[in-house]
Amino acid sequence: MNRVKIIYNPDSGRRILQKNVPELKEILWEDYRIKADIEGTQGPLHAIEIAQESCKQGYTMIVAAGGDGTVNEVLNGMMHSGCHQNTSLVIYPAGTVNDLGNHFKISKNVHQFAHMIHLNRQQKMDVGFTGETYFLNVAAAGLLTDVAYKVSSESKTALGKFAYYLEGIKEFPKQIFKPIKVELKIGTKIEEKEIFFFILANTSHVGGFRHIAPEAKINDGLMDLLIIESCPLKDIASLFLLMLQGNHINHPYFKYYQVNELTIGGPSEIVVDVDGELGASLPMNFKVIKEAIKIIVPEAYFKING
Ligand SMILES: Nc1ncnc2c1ncn2[C@@H]1O[C@H](COP(=O)(O)OP(=O)(O)OP(=O)(O)O)[C@@H](O)[C@H]1O
Numbered sequence: 001m002n003r004v005k006i007i008y009n010p011d012s013g014r015r016i017l018q019k020n021v022p023e024l025k026e027i028l029w030e031d032y033r034i035k036a037d038i039e040g041t042q043g044p045l046h047a048i049e050i051a052q053e054s055c056k057q058g059y060t061m062i063v064a065a066g067g068d069g070t071v072n073e074v075l076n077g078m079m080h081s082g083c084h085q086n087t088s089l090v091i092y093p094a095g096t097v098n099d100l101g102n103h104f105k106i107s108k109n110v111h112q113f114a115h116m117i118h119l120n121r122q123q124k125m126d127v128g129f130t131g132e133t134y135f136l137n138v139a140a141a142g143l144l145t146d147v148a149y150k151v152s153s154e155s156k157t158a159l160g161k162f163a164y165y166l167e168g169i170k171e172f173p174k175q176i177f178k179p180i181k182v183e184l185k186i187g188t189k190i191e192e193k194e195i196f197f198f199i200l201a202n203t204s205h206v207g208g209f210r211h212i213a214p215e216a217k218i219n220d221g222l223m224d225l226l227i228i229e230s231c232p233l234k235d236i237a238s239l240f241l242l243m244l245q246g247n248h249i250n251h252p253y254f255k256y257y258q259v260n261e262l263t264i265g266g267p268s269e270i271v272v273d274v275d276g277e278l279g280a281s282l283p284m285n286f287k288v289i290k291e292a293i294k295i296i297v298p299e300a301y302f303k304i305n306g
Pocket residue numbers: 009010011012013014041042043044045046065066067068069070071073094095096097098276277
């Protein structure tokens with residue numbers, strides 16, 4: 001018998017969770033006789049604590065309801081407490097940019113979501129690890145991630161994803177003249193490069209773009225590293241467009257690698273975004289832990305990939 005814990009961020013996205021979460025609990029019980037307990041977060045990092053506690057209490061599924069930041073905190077609570085072997089992670093996408101929810105095509109409709117929990121289709125997924133932090137989808141730094149943080153939380157809520165792009169276009173002229181000098185260590189190979197950004201991705205969906213890492217597979221033990229090298233200002237807009245369409249990886253200014261471990265050295269003022277939240281600064285080392293967590297996925301995704 002599954003016991004479900006729903007951890008939700010009442011502040012995330014358009015605040016729909018305050019209505020949806022109690023409804024979800026009721027549907028789970030009324031339609032499937034699945035008992036769920038609810039706990040809202042009180043601030044940053046609280047979801048880590050709740051997830052750790054929920055692991056100790058023996059819940060078989062933990063629902064992370066919020067944006068990718070909340071999913072990351074729940075993941076960290078589960079990984080640090082070691083319960084990821086027995087407990088599945090369920091993502092209820094309710095943030096501004098729900099890359100993971102979009103990747104798995106998880107429904108926000110509470111009835112469909114409850115049905116997904118009931119079906120209990122489990123998909124193993126690789127987990128990234130850097131310093132003391134685990135991540136599920138992405139670690140990135142440079143132009144694109146700067147863009148995300150310049151969007152105030154208010155405009156994120158009002159404009160959703162489009163605020164990211166709008167802000168991005170405004171930022172291009174200033175940012176463009178600041179390539180970052182990095183040293184990449186992949187296996188035994190060391191390369192020095194001047195880059196505008198790097199993205200280390202577990203799925204193809206990053207920052208609202210659907211095809212950033214088109215070759216990424218969630219359970220191959222690898223993450224896909226995309227780099228845009230320093231290039232002339234006039235080329236940036238067309239590169240951005242190629243990336244939106246997913247036609248970028250063979251372009252000469254892009255470099256694309258698949259790695260199971262990566263070290264990036266560079267200026268210490270470069271802060272790396274991990275699953276959409278600010279993480280540590282360079283230098284950083286990343287490792288991939290193959291199939292470290294079980295995600296509950298929709299039937300349609302499971303049929304194709306499971
Ligand atoms: N009760 C709370 N009040 C304010 N902030 C919170 C609360 N609970 C969690 N947070 C923090 O809010 C941040 C963003 O959360 P989350 O990712 O869920 O939503 P979002 O920003 O709307 O979505 P996205 O990350 O997709 O843009 C996280 O860093 C999280 O720690």
